[in-house]
Amino acid sequence: MVYITSWDEFVERTVQLFRADPESTRYCMKYRHCDGKLVLKVTDNKECLKFKTDQAQDAKKMEKLNNIFFTLMARGPDVDISEISGKEQIEAQPAKKGRGRKQ
């Protein structure tokens, strides 16, 4: 079991995992204040995806993932989450491209 380093990859793969088996997939968050560490884990008892961070900015990203999973789990796996996840991509992508390629 390895930690996934890319946030976007983590989001994509966890949502895929949930949609493949909505009834046995769970999303777990562990927060350790004394070490300032946050670990996110999504597993369906066969595959396990984890993401580890100590950065406050990742907590903001996690908030969006929380919203995605609340929606998926309460409304069902077929619900359209592009609005929830779409917002963050629209906000994040142009800024990244602009900075990266102009230099």
Added chain:
Amino acid sequence: MVLLQPDPFLNELTSMFERSTETGSVWVTLKRSSLKSKVQRNKLKTAQQPIEYRCLIRATNAKKTISTSVGVKDHQRFQASYATILKAHMAALKKRERKDRKKAVEDKKESGSKKPKRA
């Protein structure tokens, strides 16, 4: 395991975060569940009745476990309050510093170049 209403659950979660500042961790798990036993689910299946699912939320600090569930109607209100609690208590995470900014830019470049591949 104590099954609480969403609001008492959030209060209890807040005090769990407050009690674990010096030592210990807090775990929160989200799971899609019908809150019914397998026998009950099978009965519904054979009767061809739809199974109603909710989002089950469990929290533990290794000493105590609490849980609640939210459905289609109330999940948005709950997730907003939950996000507020997390924001207030995850104060130990590092803010971005100037030294890290170079790294952050490099990371962004990497993730930026990865994106077109996916599309």
